[in-house]
Amino acid sequence: MLKSVANNAEKMAAADERPAAEAGASLHGEILTRLRDYIVEGNLAEGERVPERELCEMFGISRTPLREALKVLASEGLLELLPNRGARVRALTKRDLTELFDVMGGLEALAGRLACENITDGEIAEVERLHYEMYGCYLRRDMHGYFQFNQLIHHKVVDAARNAILAATYASFAGRLRRVRFSANMARDRDRWSEAMREHEAILDALRRRAGQELSDILFLHLRNKRRALIEAQ
Amino acid sequence: MLKSVANNAEKMAAADERPAAEAGASLHGEILTRLRDYIVEGNLAEGERVPERELCEMFGISRTPLREALKVLASEGLLELLPNRGARVRALTKRDLTELFDVMGGLEALAGRLACENITDGEIAEVERLHYEMYGCYLRRDMHGYFQFNQLIHHKVVDAARNAILAATYASFAGRLRRVRFSANMARDRDRWSEAMREHEAILDALRRRAGQELSDILFLHLRNKRRALIEAQ
DNA sequence: AAGAAAAATTTTGAATGCAATTTTTTTGGT
DNA sequence: ACCAAAAAAATTGCATTCAAAATTTTTCTT
Secondary structure, eight states: OOOOOOOOHHHHTTOOOOOOOSSSSSHHHHHHHHHHHHHHTTOSOTTOBOOHHHHHHHHTOOHHHHHHHHHHHHHHTSEEEETTTEEEEOOOOHHHHHHHHHHHHHHHHHHHHHHHHHOOHHHHHHHHHHHHHHHHHHHTTOHHHHHHHHHHHHHHHHHHTTOHHHHHHHHHHHHHHTTSOOHHHHHHOHHHHHHHHHHHHHHHHHHHTTOHHHHHHHHHHHHHHHHHHHHHHO | OOOOOOOOSSSOSSOOOOOOOSSSSSHHHHHHHHHHHHHHTTOSOTTOBOOHHHHHHHHTOOHHHHHHHHHHHHHHTSEEEETTTEEEEOOOOHHHHHHHHHHHHHHHHHHHHHHHHHOOHHHHHHHHHHHHHHHHHHHTTOHHHHHHHHHHHHHHHHHHTOOHHHHHHHHHHHHHHTTSOOHHHHHHOHHHHHHHHHHHHHHHHHHHTTOHHHHHHHHHHHHHHHHHHHHHHO
16 A cells, blocks of 8 residues: 555656645635734734634634644744644744744855855845945934835845745744834834944945855844844843 | 743743643644654655545544645645645755755754854763764764764754754754665765765864854855765765 | 547545533532 | 532534545547
8 A cells, every 4th residue: 555656657747737836726825824924913912822713704714724724833833732722822932032033043144155156246236225225214213114124135135045945944934023023122222223234234245245154154143133132122 | 843831921820831742642743743754754755646545544534634734744845735636745856955955054054053152061072972983983884873973963963052943943854854865875975975074073173162153164064065965976 | 449528436625513622601509 | 799510602623524626437439
């Protein structure tokens, strides 16, 4: 039983092997995306139990695809499953935050290194543009704009790494951090803001020189500082 | 898996808030673990469709918990879901391998850096012991033993990083690479073997000195070389 | 025979059903 | 009124069912 019938080669030739658009393809995929967004947007409080029936009604589906999505979100770390007591929104402890930031730092460090190997001149120019836009926001104390451009820059670096698995992993962890509201801090901690701005100058500089190892290091420390500022502010 | 105990202050002190042992607690959790092992062990050929009915009979369960596990394994990248055509074992392309190795390199680099911050003298002594055991295997061309100790060393470094999220992520990717058989190469490529051995000397040295940044770099390049050797050998 | 069309079978995706457990409500004693 | 025990209701975890789609088998045509 379950023997590997490897010689299906014949029909595999032209095959219509679409790896499932993952999102809207199946009900499961759609619900997964929608429910993840729903939670990340903060519609369910931390530690709150996930109301299956309500969500089913809300999405207009039965419990089966919803529960499939719950298992996936639990494996992503967004929910936790309690035996016979369903799923809860996982609370981010200080420890979780610390660990997550370090992992993000490691992933960004990797992204920076790989980006230096692969980024085009055009992309660097684009990062420069974003950088100066961000700088503008900094000068006029536009926190919202600053964070927008900041994210765009980091995202661009990850993109330039040309590594889909890295990008997916990065996105997954970034999603888990989305519930954390950073803005509040920087407003009061003006020193951290200018420090962050200086770090970004160094990031751009290393990227221009395509100094992978150096950029890798700067990015890790950049995240470390972000982490420190956040933990202190709490 | 990715667990961490919530200390939701507001609620109450003694609460019975067990975050679900994830493994044997529910049928879903148990099946998830067993099915993952089953696939990683290579019992289903790459690209082969996953026979739901057979697996249900084999595990003695209904399709519901099995299908929940399938969605999770797909989100882990072990399977792919094709609309109306079920799950297939995801084939690792050369591109996937390249990307996976780089991500592993990034994670090991991070682990090395964090380990230097947290490792105890006793743990370093343990790594030293493993290193010399491994060296012994190298001298007497015991490939199997070499790989055992090699894995133990890398695992020890990840442990010493004191970051559960990193450890879980690392384990997940390592699982995906478990299907790849490395041994075959090194036997023929004796140069790579001695090069790897030298790299391990450098790893141990940097770890002793707790030179995080340096160790980080060595580890990334170590994985890069492993990747190169593997791709060349294919 | 070979290939196309049709029919039968299997598989998939999702809804529904059901026993066990947990949670809430009610009740009764103090 | 307060609290514990009992009863009722809701929720959970998994099995089962069912329509739609895919796959295989059979039949028909040339």
